[in-house]
Amino acid sequence: MGLSRAEMDQVVDDHFRFEAMDDIDGVMASFAEGDLTHEVIPSPVGILHERRQMADYYRMLFSCAKGDKVTMIRRLYGDDFLVDETLWEGEQMDGKPFLLLGKGGRMNVRVLHIFTFRDGKISSEQAWLDLAAIQRQLT
Numbered sequence: 001m002g003l004s005r006a007e008m009d010q011v012v013d014d015h016f017r018f019e020a021m022d023d024i025d026g027v028m029a030s031f032a033e034g035d036l037t038h039e040v041i042p043s044p045v046g047i048l049h050e051r052r053q054m055a056d057y058y059r060m061l062f063s064c065a066k067g068d069k070v071t072m073i074r075r076l077y078g079d080d081f082l083v084d085e086t087l088w089e090g091e092q093m094d095g096k097p098f099l100l101l102g103k104g105g106r107m108n109v110r111v112l113h114i115f116t117f118r119d120g121k122i123s124s125e126q127a128w129l130d131l132a133a134i135q136r137q138l139t
Helices: 005-020 024-029 051-064 131-138
Strands: 037-041 065-077 081-092 105-118 121-129
Touching: 005 024, 005 065, 005 081, 005 105, 005 121, 024 051, 037 051, 051 065, 081 131, 105 131
Parallel strands: 037 121
Antiparallel strands: 065 081, 081 105, 105 121
16 A cells, blocks of 8 residues: 555655755665665766665765755655655755866755655655756856
8 A cells, every 4th residue: 555645745754854954864764675766867976776875975965065945846646656846945065966066155946856655665766956057056
């Protein structure tokens, strides 16, 4: 039996809350056991499957960016997935995650997340970022 929309919302909202607090343990606890996929597009890191790699990615991301505000635009639901569109606002200290090494500043960017679920947790996360907007704001 899949998750209800409210249950999916709770899992994703908890995941985002852990990200906002730079809580690696919390973020990682929001992921299911077993086969995982984590991908940020665009990112030079590529697709990650191992928990250690994912935790390392979040450590790097948390060292480079500090979010102030996330505004949900909309969510779409399927049997075992959720599509989340948000506007992220904050400070990018180093553009390393976006191949803009050494570039920083205030930015806001639309982010489209696609989450799939297994056993009440996230089994896959893809985050699509508006790279053109990031480049305009950080260069």
